Amino acid sequence: MAGLKISRATKSFGDFDAVKDVSIEVKDGEFLAVLGPSGCGKTTLLRLVAGFEKLTSGEIHIGDRLVSGSQGSVPPEKRRVGIVFQNYALWPHMTVAQNVGYALKVAKVDKAEARRKVAEALALVNLEGLADRRPANLSGGQRQRVALARCLVAAPSLVLFDEPLANLDVHLRASMEDEFAAFHKRTGTTIVYITHDQAEAMALADRIAVMDGGRLAQLAAPRDLFREPASAMVASFIAQGMVLSAKALTAAEAGHARVEVLGQEVVVRCRPGERPREAAKICIRSSDLEIVGDKGGGFDGTVVRAIYKGGTARIEFAPASDADTHLHFDQSEPIGLDSGSAIRMRIKSGWLIPNEPAV
Ligand SMILES: Nc1ncnc2c1ncn2[C@@H]1O[C@H](COP(=O)(O)OP(=O)(O)OP(=O)(O)O)[C@@H](O)[C@H]1O
Ligand SMILES: [Mg+2]
Structure with missing residues (x-):
């Protein structure tokens, strides 16, 4: 696992700053949630960390390694970052185990070792029994867990989530929240988790970053964010x-x-x-x-x-x-x-x- 350090990160599209002078340090093993109104730059920030976007200025370190900065940018596949999106695209013609192991196959990992890694990843998300099923025969929550296993199989040092539960119904969300919390506790993975759901952020996160118009408005523990908002925006945004x-x-x-x-x-x-x-x-x-x-x-x-x-x-x-x-x-x-x-x-x-x- 590794911590994450975002230093004075700015990302401009033309003359529009989607992310503006954001500095956030996520400790090794910490669970950070990112909240903010639609369009405030959450996904852009995540894409910068993953390496899908290049910084306009600033630096990003994952662990001790400088991955984005003025000297250049480490490509996404070399960052050891796992990503789970809202739209988890699983391959329908492959079984759960094949979906999870696909990246290992492409990387020509030895077959026995790949099997062991896939089994480990499935165990981490409590899907041991479903390795031979196809995605069509899984529930929404199970599919989301396959997506998580697929990202974990590469042993990422950091896992990024972009609204992973947004497509699930209320009951499933609640049980997946429990699973994510248990997963985090069990593995100590460093997590950055974007959500629109404040209750979800409060329940899961060690700290929450609130963004507004590309800037970081406040970074604090859930209780401090609620009790001691740093600005009128945060005060009215958090829990109305x-x-x-x-x-x-x-x-x-x-x-x-x-x-x-x-x-x-x-x-x-x-x-x-x-x-x-x-x-x-x-x-x-x-x-x-x-x-x-x-x-x-x-x-x-x-x-x-x-x-x-x-x-x-x-x-x-x-x-x-x-x-x-x-x-x-x-x-x-x-x-x-x-x-x-x-x-x-x-x-x-x-x-x-x-x-x-x-x-
Ligand atoms: N490739 C791009 N080119 C131009 N503008 C972009 C690009 N990507 C994002 N933006 C703009 O940057 C701003 C931030 O977008 P971003 O997707 O990061 O928001 P978000 O906080 O994730 O919103 P949501 O909660 O709706 O997902 C938006 O105004 C968006 O239109
Ligand atoms: Mg987004």
């Missing part, structure tokens, strides 16, 4: 955080600051030493909101929508002082709020979005 304008009342002290938001005073968490500006922004989650009685402080609002979700409802409401802002929280059964209901809410806590996003 609510971003509100606030006025700083006191300087930050011991990781907390007092702000005024929607006419209410709130003590919010912040970076140590953060100097909040007069015009600050905070991020709150639905669990930071509570319904209060008349004397409980807080602010008035009106319920805009109540969306029943089974056991809970998502309540969307607009504060009276700012009808254009929509906030939301979850209410469990019994759900006593309908569209048009007047409520009084209080913000219990929040996170002061830093002035200077530091990745």
Whole structure:
């Protein structure tokens, strides 16, 4: 296995920067997920690591080896990188074992050794019993595991996934997530995993890189990304955080600051030493909101929508002082709020979005 170091990587197509000045270090054995809106450069970044695209500037190291840089680029087949795409194209006329062993055959690996390697790769993805089946007779999840075995048979030092579960249904996704997690734990493979599914990223990854417009917006452990977003973009992108304008009342002290938001005073968490500006922004989650009685402080609002979700409802409401802002929280059964209901809410806590996003 090997770590990955992407240093100030930029990839331009004409005068458009698909990836812009991105630096990411993935430790040996780490599971890194990459999240971001469509078109933000995730696949391009992966293709740069795999060697299918050449860097415009910057460097990429796999382990200690410089694979992309100003001196040139190591071709994809010499990088020892395995790739699993969303569209895993298996050869329909070959059995599972033949699909997995194809690259070894092309490389003229000794037959007995190839058989052993194929068996090992199939064992890694729990497909030992299906070596002689053809792809048409497998489930979607099993096919995806054949694709994974096919990439593992070459003993890659790094495995890249580009939305590998996007074509599977919800139940299969969940069981494949478990399998990927188990696979990672068992093998300690260094993994870079692109997904659109935040829950999947949170469940699987040691750290998550959020990209926005070709740039790295934040690189952090799932919990830190959720609790301490580095910018308003990350705050609203991750788990639909609510971003509100606030006025700083006191300087930050011991990781907390007092702000005024929607006419209410709130003590919010912040970076140590953060100097909040007069015009600050905070991020709150639905669990930071509570319904209060008349004397409980807080602010008035009106319920805009109540969306029943089974056991809970998502309540969307607009504060009276700012009808254009929509906030939301979850209410469990019994759900006593309908569209048009007047409520009084209080913000219990929040996170002061830093002035200077530091990745
Ligand atoms: N070969 C190319 N020539 C020109 N532009 C390209 C090329 N490849 C990608 N782009 C552009 O670069 C940007 C990033 O594309 P990329 O495929 O990396 O996005 P992505 O984050 O993977 O999106 P998605 O989530 O939709 O898969 C897009 O605007 C895309 O149109
Ligand atoms: Mg993509």
